[in-house]
Amino acid sequence: MYKKSGIFALLINPTANHKKQMKVSIINIGDELLIGQVVNGNAAEMSRMLTAAGMEVCETTVVGDNAADIHKALERCLAISGAVLLTGGLGPTRDDITKSVLCDHFGCGMREDAEALANVSRLFAAKGYPLTEVNRQQAWVPECCTVLNNDLGTAPCMWFDTGDGKVVAAMPGVPFEMRYLMAHRVVPRLAEHFAVGSIVCKNVIVQGIGESFLSDMIKPWELSLPADIKVAYLPEAGMVKLRLTMRGGGAAMMDKAVAGLYELAADYIVGADAESVAEVAARVMKERGLSLSTAESCTGGRIASLLTAMAGASDYFKGGVVAYSNEVKESVLGVRRETLEQHGAVSEETVRQMAEGVRRLTGSDYAVATTGVAGPGGGTAEKPVGTVWIGIASAHGTEAKLVRYGDRREQNIARTCNEVLATLVRTVRKQQR
């Protein structure tokens, strides 16, 4: 592989073909990130938004609430990129120092911003809370910045022009505030401030084949891709998301690339233009006007949770039963006691009766069921941890499938969800042509 890296470094190196592209660095500030108490979802979300807007994120860095480190990171990132975006350290608590660092960096003092103060007052009045001194300090900003109002929170977004055509923007680390400020303030202003090219992205969801086997299977396709199209393999819990990113090029070029992928891997492709198997499953049910219910043992409600996390779930999802104990399997889903006694809770017979039971109970067109040994405990020689039965019931009958995973509970639950939802998609497509 290392021998190949020379070639492929070129193929996948985002900087190789697009020297002119606008580069952005991200600095996320917070001790909680460095001690690992918080996963840095902001970097991913900001990167996604910037990439979609045609900008290139060249680096993301996390530093603690430490003036010297924030300074150093800011200077370094300004040297390698045209814009530096900071999050965090703007909160009302005593460990937030980003504003004072920015004052030092730009050599200015602080001022109370009237618009920011009005915004803080409005937010607290709306909640019927008093405006405390701590909160009032949220309206203080470096003198040399332009305030971009934050309708959703008390910490304003601050925009700095460095004088040499570069830009620094600081915003709160609270995810939904950052998301709002990026979408409505920062990204549009960046796109206006810099000439940015367009980018087209496409996800293809592949399930039921390992990353390396997929790689071998689609190698000819990957090698024949135009240089403007990059591919990233994003494996996750038994599925692989293939992310195609095209800089320049036209819609036809991307369509051709996706078509070529289907030629080689159609059997494993669950769908395109989706972020997850659950999203494809929801789409397939809605498109056909079919309703769904769930009977979950080892997945413990995760499937229902994944489906209902997406807006519009009520269009097709009736509900489900989390049949964690055998009593519930029996009393609520109507699994026969003899079945549980003779075959056990983790068996083909049980999963069939669970799927049929919840379909009967809810009157849904389709029902999915899961029962298995998620682990770490509960395994036997005959049914080791990772043994999972999935079932799908519809007017066309009931199908059951045995899958065997490893010994990690979290992974077993996640893989089962992807497996059952991918199987649902394939079953519905087969039965409802």
Added chain:
Amino acid sequence: MYKKSGIFALLINPTANHKKQMKVSIINIGDELLIGQVVNGNAAEMSRMLTAAGMEVCETTVVGDNAADIHKALERCLAISGAVLLTGGLGPTRDDITKSVLCDHFGCGMREDAEALANVSRLFAAKGYPLTEVNRQQAWVPECCTVLNNDLGTAPCMWFDTGDGKVVAAMPGVPFEMRYLMAHRVVPRLAEHFAVGSIVCKNVIVQGIGESFLSDMIKPWELSLPADIKVAYLPEAGMVKLRLTMRGGGAAMMDKAVAGLYELAADYIVGADAESVAEVAARVMKERGLSLSTAESCTGGRIASLLTAMAGASDYFKGGVVAYSNEVKESVLGVRRETLEQHGAVSEETVRQMAEGVRRLTGSDYAVATTGVAGPGGGTAEKPVGTVWIGIASAHGTEAKLVRYGDRREQNIARTCNEVLATLVRTVRKQQR
């Protein structure tokens, strides 16, 4: 706040009091991270493990699959820290170039490692898969590295001594492989290689009060903390995790600090030594030998999913019903049709009948229920998006509570889960003294 930063920068600056402490940098490699397709959970998890082992993470950086950028980041991090840990770019696919970059950096060639090859062969034999050429290349490593075997995956962990007492370790980015290699190979070897001090961490879960109000409430406590103890506010979906980190000091010092916090904020503290409200709820039920069931509408199975994600859920969790549609509320949970017609699905009467219905159905000691308008659609003037009723039923009777959140579906679901589980904890403690 900025006026204070001088003082508090000292208080919270991890480097200020601990010059001797072992410093580590983390470099996570992958285009998928820079385009935001994958959240960088590895950085958080590695940081948590290193912090717990008494090492200080001074920076985490993400760079793309780009030789020049990986080189630059590696050199910079070696300059500021004693150990640099890399993840990613070791996979079997053609966009993985980390090994060739390490060869260049250390000026060595590649060799096929016998132990690594045996491991790759074993893993594929176990799955009954053929060993492809691509997979065999996983056993090739830089000549100058020590291979730390990866029992869980095909990419070995590679340990490099720089010659001037510093260390570089590269491992795969697959989260569970990274986790295993960090725990069993890298962290112990780092602790042995460097003299590392000890660290004590404590989480206190606070719910039902906003970050800034909590900050005001506990300010005297925070100001009186010994310099060895740092506090981080980690707000998340209606709860705040207060993370106390003590370097040096003794157990008594930490106990005293936590006791002082309880004196000021006992009403809002759900529990200590836990990562989430769900974890505290599970503990409270298990400790008292009580069983639980769930009836979820707007949370769509998330509560059951949070509880069953933790091993040992079957000790107390019987199961639940995801009553997403009104038919299911009526037919499965026995909510009266008149109630749904007169008061609607989002009402005190409905949530009470949901909780009582699932408790009856499962025979559990306690039952929790949720019904609300998660959004973005479904709101009315009387019941806007964010209107949520929660209910708790037990032998002591049924209690219901109305909460009003904002207009973001994801946040409304997450806050409802924390609210209902925190209310369960408080109710059980009150009723089961």
